[in-house]
Amino acid sequence: MTGGVQLPQAEADQRYEVFHTDCPARTVIDHVTSKWGVWVLISLRGGDLRFYELRESIRGISEKMLAQTLRGLVEDGLVRREVEPTTPPQVTYGLTEFGREVSEPLGDLLDRITQRLPSRGEG
Known part of the structure; x- marks a missing residue:
């Protein structure tokens, strides 16, 4: 993986100052919690x-927003992001280990919310 904000374990053990505007963790959190990041x-x-x-x-995401969110x-x-050199190129997306770790509680949150909502027929 290149270009990501994941840090070596020694650096990752240090606490980030997430309330500072220049904290790299804020960028990741912004992407994850964006309107479409959670759904991706x-x-x-x-x-x-x-x-x-x-x-x-x-449903409801435009190609532009999907591309921006994925980026x-x-x-x-x-x-x-994996690109197969075909014509046209086939691009496949999947979660990294970090992505699986982050998406797990998001899935749990979605499950909890949908379990608590009233049935669609209820008023």
Whole structure:
């Protein structure tokens, strides 16, 4: 993985000053909790998907927003991007180990929320 904000374990053990505006953890948190970041991470928990499959799985996201969201999550080291040299190129996205760790509590949160909501027929 290149270009992500993951740090070697020695540095990762140090506490980040997340309330400072220049903290690199804030960028990752912003990408994860963005309007579409949560949905991309949860969608990829089921396995690798190609761009159009991701777009179809997340109703309401535009191609532009999906591309922008994926770019940030790839840069953060949460999502990996694999390009097969075909014509046209086939691009597949999947979670990195870091992405799986981050997406697990998001999936749990979604499960808790949907379990507590009233049934669709209830008022």
